[in-house]
Amino acid sequence: MTSVSGLSGERFEVVVIGGGLAGLATAASLGAQGCHPILVLESETAPGAHSSGKNAGLVRQAAEDPQTTELCVRGAELIRRRQQRCPDLFQQSGSLIISDENHVPASSWAQVEPQILSEDAVRQHYPELQAWPGGQAYWTPTDGIIDVPKLLGSLMEDLVSGGGDVAFGAAAGRVKKLDSGGFQIEVRASSSGNPVIGEVLCDQLVIANGAWAAEFSGASDMPISLNVTNRGCLITDSGGFDNQVRPWIWSDLAGWYLRPMGDSLLWSACEEEEAAAGVLNLSTDLEDYWREKVKGSWDPSGQSLKRLSSWVGQRTFCPDRKFLLGEDSRCHGWHWAVGLGGHGVTCALAVGERVAGSVLGEDTPADWAWSEDRFVSSSKSLP
Ligand SMILES: Cc1cc2nc3c(=O)[nH]c(=O)nc-3n(C[C@H](O)[C@H](O)[C@H](O)COP(=O)(O)OP(=O)(O)OC[C@H]3O[C@@H](n4cnc5c(N)ncnc54)[C@H](O)[C@@H]3O)c2cc1C
Known part of the structure; x- marks a missing residue:
């Protein structure tokens, strides 16, 4: 160094x-x-x-648009390759994404080839899931969790x-x-x-x-x-969940996700609050917001899960x-x-x-590159 x-x-x-x-x-x-x-x-x-260092560590291949999905699929493939020389880097737990076409288009799913699961099949993994949050359940076996x-x-x-x-x-x-x-x-x-x-x-x-x-x-x-936005992660105890390997689960429609993390659970209530770089606060209490978000779809006993810790991180968007x-x-x-x-x-x-x-000299596809169309107000060049 x-x-x-x-x-x-x-x-x-x-x-x-x-x-x-x-x-x-x-x-x-x-x-x-x-x-x-x-x-x-x-x-x-x-x-x-x-x-x-402030994320959830989910490897999720299906994204909001097909171009990002293409990079996610390639990224996941490179993670699996790296796992061969870096043991325990990646746990291929699979994922359950409850979503609709407004969140993930068919052109993204086509690259991931998930199975559609029935509500009963989802509840075999997560019996705690009560009211169905809407949308279809997509099972992607090659998703998982990475040790960041x-x-x-x-x-x-x-x-x-x-x-x-x-x-x-x-x-x-x-x-x-x-x-x-x-x-x-x-x-x-x-x-x-x-x-x-x-x-x-x-x-x-x-x-x-x-x-x-x-x-x-x-x-x-x-x-x-x-645009810089803040999002929280909340760690709770497992509230009696067994420690079996479960896929992570994300309800795009209800706006929360959950992954098992050792003896604890990691939750996000998918906040998206505009912020300045490095300013890590939310306008509402993270725990209250999360309890309100999951209340409709989760076993009422989930409400007694004990908060262990939490953090806020930043997501930056074009x-x-x-x-x-x-x-x-x-x-x-x-x-x-x-x-x-x-x-x-x-x-x-x-x-x-x-x-x-x-x-090293390769062209960048227009979808990713800077252009006036993408960044309308940004047309100055270096002096
Ligand atoms: C709560 C949350 C959950 C998330 N969960 C997931 C997930 O499950 N799966 C997923 O795929 N993605 C997830 N993400 C997104 C993911 O974490 C980010 O997309 C990714 O970490 C961005 O990496 P980065 O290197 O661009 O930014 P950063 O990690 O922020 O790196 C930028 C670095 O630049 C440094 N820096 C800044 N200014 C200067 C300067 N002038 N000179 C030198 N250094 C500088 C900073 O110190 C920083 O270390 C999540 C994000 C959040 C906030």
Whole structure:
């Protein structure tokens, strides 16, 4: 690991800004393809301190649109492959998604090939489910649960073994495009409020700083618009649930999901509250909101489940809720890996693969790339 104080004018082939899943997966994929030297700048003192460490760890392949589903399916495939050299990374528990065409279109389901289950078949897994929340139950046996700290650790190992480096506690500041080609990036200790303590140079740049990406790139005259929203996770005791392996279950219509987590249960009431980057509060009490949400569909005894802990994390969306990946047509060498919304765990390895491809010269499909159509108000280019 590089010390933040040692960053003074070194030149890298690629600098990645952000050491969450998107940034580490991109850097690891680049390293594996012989691209070096690579540096990841991460403002926190450990990887995955923000969204990548504050999620539910569900591998869910069926998404709200077919393009995102394609990345989710590829991401899940890469997770299963990684499992072969990283034991216990992934538990293929399967998933039960209770949904309708307004939430997941047929073109997404066609890529996943789920089975439709009857209400009785769902209750064999979850007898606690009382009133049916509406919609159909889709059983996807290849979904499951991933150990996110293990994934982050395995990406760090890949990065370092591929000759890459990470500077923790190193916040990237303003980026300047150099007349001679490439970029110069200011570096500050930990946060944007601190003075500049160094700079690094690079030929290509990957922006993977999640909720901060719009503010960050706007300050470097590469404006984009992103929406940051807060969502909670609540851990309760198991309330007498047995410890058998169950699929996770998600009611898109009622707006909650649940996964077993050791002896506890992880719930989300699917809040989606607009927020500023790094500001982690909700307007309602997380527990009250969750109890109200599940009341209609869950066994009344679920109401006596004991809250053990909770957290709030941030999901960051592009205006059309599709990811922003690949090189920006406004600036050669400037690549995006942002707007992963609620699918960044499932898709991380597929995002890394695609953005690394873009750095190495592949075109990005229009669905993912920056364009005026997607980001209407964002048409300035670097000076
Ligand atoms: C409650 C919740 C549940 C979720 N559940 C799931 C799920 O079950 N399955 C799923 O697939 N997805 C899930 N997600 C979504 C997933 O967590 C995100 O899509 C993913 O973690 C985004 O990763 P990221 O690397 O883009 O962002 P982040 O993990 O936030 O990484 C960005 C990094 O950039 C760093 N940074 C910021 N500014 C700078 C700077 N100037 N210089 C250097 N570093 C900087 C930050 O410190 C941070 O570490 C969930 C999200 C939430 C909030």
